[in-house]
Amino acid sequence: MRTKDVADRLYVALDFDSLDEALRLVDRLGDAIRSYKVGMQLFYKVGPAVVERLHAAGCNIFLDLKFHDIPNTVAGATSSAASLGVSMVNVHAAGGVEMMKRAKEAATTTAESLGIPAPLVIAVTQLTSTDQRMMNEQIGIPGTVEETVIRYAKLAQAAGLDGVVASGHEVAAIREACGDRFVTVIPGIRPAWAAANDQKRVLTPATALAAGAHKLVVGRPITHAADPRDAALRILEEMAAALPA
């Protein structure tokens, strides 16, 4: 498999607070990377203009704003996000089935009315910064993190969502519970040559794909590399080698 074939499975996280920095990186990565994750830091600073500029540069966008509110408000937020033409948006599974259903319906209806492709709507299960003790003692959910992730993944699927964001350590269990077509989006990816930074439970790109991950999210190993394009190409090569030809 060629690196071009895996490129649509890798989102680079644009965790910057200015449009200039983000566009500089996109320019440096050139045709190696066409999919980017825009999160709260960049979106709340720059607004929808960042989406317009990245679309103009031919990029796909995962808008990572993690909606969590009453169903009506989340439906409105998801509709607004879908109207920007992004390829993927997310909500917190903790918002419940009704909220997730309304998000998915809003994304579909808005995209249809505008004649544009609907974004994938996926659910955040448990943040990778949450450990079992915090989940049990502070959030008040008993059991293990994996049990909660699987329960949330099943609820997201029942609500009609397209997939979940989860740690790579839970990918295999999610696939077993929800099937191969339920999309898994995995952050916390670190090639063997990169620093872990603040990520605790990391997987290499090859291990994450071998476990069944559909899409990987990588930030600092690429964005903070001395040569970001070279780092991206090395990751794409590792991904290509991990998949069947």
Ligand code: C5P
């Ligand atoms: O730089 P790094 O590769 O750690 O970036 C990972 C990206 O994925 C960041 O934008 C982070 O906010 C996001 N993310 C995460 N863990 C989650 C959900 C999102 O690291 N559970």
